[in-house]
Amino acid sequence: MPSPERPSADPNVTAALLTPSGRGAVAVIRILAAKPANADLPTSIIDAAFVSVSGRPLSQHPVGRLCYGHWTSDSTSEDVVVCRTDKYAVEVSCHGGRAAVNRILESLKAEGASIVDWQTQQAMISSPVDLELADAISQATTIRTAAIMLEQDSGRLKDALTQLLQLDLAELTPRLVELLAYSQLGLHLTQPWKIVITGRPNVGKSTLINALLGFERAIVFDQPGTTRDVVTGMTAFDGWPFQLADTAGIRNTKDELEQAGIQRARRTVESADLACLLLDTSCPPTAEDEELLSYFHKSESGDEPPAIIVANKADLPDQWPAAIPDDAVRVSSVTGHGVEKLIATIVEKLIPDVPPTSTNIPISYRQIQWLDKAWQAAKADNIAQARSAIADCLSGSVFVDETAVA
Template identity: 40%
Template sequence: MPGIIAPTTAAVLTPPARGAIATVSVQGPEAIALADRFFKSLGKVGLRDAQIGRILVGHWQGEEEPVGEELVVAKLAEDLVEVHCHGGVQASQRILQHLASAGCQIESWQSRMTSQQEDAIVAEAKLELPRAVTSQAALHLLDQAHGALSREIVAVGNLLDQANFEAAEQKLDPLLSLAPFGKHLTQPWLIVIAGPPNVGKSSLLNKIVGYDRAIVLDMPGTTRDVLHATTALDGWPVQFSDTAGIRISDDEIEQAGIAKAKAALKTADLVIVMHDAADLKPDELDQSLQQLPSALHVVNKIDLASDLRMPDSGEMLATSAVTGQGVPQLISSIVSHLIPCVPQAHQPLPFTARQVEGLRQLHQQVQHRQRDEALQTIQTLLKA
């Protein structure tokens, strides 16, 4: 019985409008013939006769069109060609349209990536890598793209084959503990700055991110909505939310802002509660520490306080959003609260909801000594 002939597909591998060059990959048994139909080499050797690995300069020209864009084509294999054209969206789309008119199937880079991977976790890591906004986050995802998590799950399966459930569980525990960290490799940690009006929340936000993201006025109630600003602290992506000052108000717009501020507190990975150093009220301070013990409590405006007495209970930081005093210490404290233990290089960790759910199910099956079910879960985790 004759084998099924794979289709020839084309996909843009580079992100739109981000670089000077775009790359269109053409792969399949007709890749050379399809590209050669539109590519006109400036040299004596055409694409069909070029050796593997040869790079050619020429024009991409549709039928009955004038001379097209000058570009570079690389013949990487007998079934793989890369076309490197201008980075604008129109240039790469024109090439795809020509290829499609000749019978080539167009696919997304995501489909191309997953179709070439037998390992689902490796494929997911490669799909998530473009979403990493810092180099440190990208390095941890790159470790998973190189198989760190997959190898650890395979090792769990080997232990189950030996009926060594205790050792298998010991491998799964640290993986699940790293799930929150893995989630934030592509989603920033959410930090909400809260507190009463006019304590310097907006000023502190501007100081940390390094530009005037929020309007700053001495008048209470200036911030009416939740303002967001994304940055990186010590190489980790974070999103700050500057909220309206929480107080009793008859202003309907301010009331709406206060409601949003309270809602933001529930979704935050970390809450920073600010207090006014020039107007510290011990009773309110103690109440705030009791209500939000896991929050970072910051006494701001220390440049205006002549006699500042910090409370003995709870962690309390002192800052000046005007002079910057205490801000580096605050940033260090934020990072240590969000990431108390940074994973080592090459350490396996889950980074998608699918993986976390699968690992939790696997952990329960191992605990209940359900060997066959656990091995099936491992296959589901790894199979693309």
Template identity: 35%
Template sequence: MIENDGNIRDTIVAIATPPGVGAIGIVRASGPDSWRILEDCVRKSIGIERKVRYGNFYDTEGNVIDEVLFVGFKAPRSYTAEDMVEVYCHGGVLVTQKILEEFVKRGARLAKNGEFTRRAFLNGKIDLIKAEAILQIIEAKSEESLKLAIDNLKGKLSGEVSAIRKMLIDVLSKIEVTIDYGDDIEIPREEIAHDVENAIQFLSEKLAHADKGIHITTGVTLAIVGKPNVGKSTLLNRLLVEDRAIVTDIPGTTRDVIKGEIKIRGIHFVISDTAGIRETEDVVEKIGIERAIREASQADVVLFVLDATTGFTKEDEYILNIIRDSNFIAVWNKTDIGDKVSKLSDNGSDVYISASTGEGLRTLEDKIIERVRPLIEDGQLSHVTTRRQLEHLRIVYQHLKKALEALSGGYPVDIVSIDIRNALSELDKLLGTNFTDDLLDNIFANFCVGK
């Protein structure tokens, strides 16, 4: 599979620092010619690996491009498990580009998105779960998501998946013994069923918290709902500290879902301002209301905004019936100009604010954190952080349930082994032991070029 990847033995090069001006720029190269090319450019030996050296970096005509520091790494003790070099230059756009060009002139080619990490995977340095963790560390927007990603880079989820895989290999071994040596050795079906039940239980606990783990990584979802003109868009703008939504006194101004991202007490949220929910004959507004209801049904927390100048109305009652089973917070807005409020929550958790002045916003944020804290804690139990991981684990679970049903139904153990093998195959896909080029393209396309 590695050989079929096409250019795995090429020497690749990329700028590893963000574009723009900075104190330091980094150019990295990986492949069999990386040391030779760098030594040609600096006109001296790299020397001992992992030891940083100083020198001038020359172009092909002998002109000095920059004064640099450089270091070499020998396979397999490098990020890619190949020979690698890194050049640390002054962080200008032109100087990093010219150093990159000199590597290309001497035989390297430009790296594709994520190709350094892809090579680390293909060379057995990391599995696919760890590769995904690297990207999540780069993209982390909260301390919780960063912690999950670091845990997975250290092998948390990979280790748990490998443990399940070992369980299933042991089960399959027992089945094979029964099939091949049934006259002399027969493993009790109850013992095999017990092992499968243990694997199912292990997976069940992982899957129970998986969605919440993914939400920690992608952002906890927060939907703002309410009837028209209660101040939903003003609240969105106040939370985002920017004017993302148009605010007017005309009911029904917001026709579609407007989204933004915020961080509250270190937790990353994806917040949605939805169309005002009411009965209407306007076709476009109806579509917006349908989307608002769908957004509320999928959100982790719903902010049900009410108007303190009108009090609780029939329109509010209609919305309350829609969201009653959701994790909602009743938010009474416009309390700076009205006092027609009532208690909607049995536990007295209604919040009173003025989105226009900002009064009560801190109390609202405290209440939001209180509601999502259990979700965060559950998510940290899972370490499943992508939909890909979740889908593979669900399929494994389904195969094991079928295997257990076959055992309980008295089917021959060779029939049971089919589902066990299918479950193992799915775990191999999860870890990347069994993969396709399309899968790798999809995962690594989201990386930056220098990673």
């Protein structure tokens, strides 16, 4: 196949193979005006090689009509179906083997077309917001998150952002608030929520992560200090993506290796979206349990993430009478009792508000930063600055925080 190249300074036409290269029943080549927004495709480039069975040149066939015919080049002829999909684009479907594809691309190149890869060509007809969305959809790990993003596809998210430019201040501010309401969820459509399982040694953290994941990911042993490194696993609860992290049990120790594991555990807790603090209620509370409980009960403005208190080993006699916090979820990681309730509590805590169908949701950090800037400007009655931030969001500009100290 002629190797894809970056379009030269101002080519009139690009051609790209849309189907995966290699063997296939049918291959599709798209020929596109290089500036689709303001130039029609010169169909003469197709007519140089394509002869329809009706004998009429392609320019005389209406948009959307499938034309069967032959592609003739170098004294060979391929059976093809050609369709003007738009006034600036034509698709040629041919035999899926490499030989047919190469011959057609070579003949288009000989007529002056620039051969590019499909991503380069797609960038010519998609807005930056659409491209970001396509990229995000390709990263979706669950059907639920993919479905939410697909609802924004076909230009809907871009159109919603474009409409903001027409609004006056009174209408703009609430629309921006609506868009930003689901910004955290938007980021998690491609990135899982991070949950860390923490607690003192031997309380059952590794047993719980295995129960939550449904397979033996972490080593379980009846000696404290078994887990040393951070062990992670991916799963989905209720269609939402989660990364679970099992960590070293937290305690005072002189063992340097264990200390290093505890440091890592603490860092993992700090960067998590949610912590599950595990208590072993089959043994009386220890000073380490009390310390961990008070850490997670500090004011919400602290570094600690929100936490769910999990009272484990509920299958054994309770040694914490009256000391278990009221909001603790009782589970037995060995029998599985209470694990479903714990999953429901995790989902409720992290995704308390599911967006109604068709809600527009920004899906990248870049989009959120520009929309937040627009909202700040709108609140300060600066409509010009708000519109400029929205325009930057639409144009794909990288967000630069001018207020950040250099």
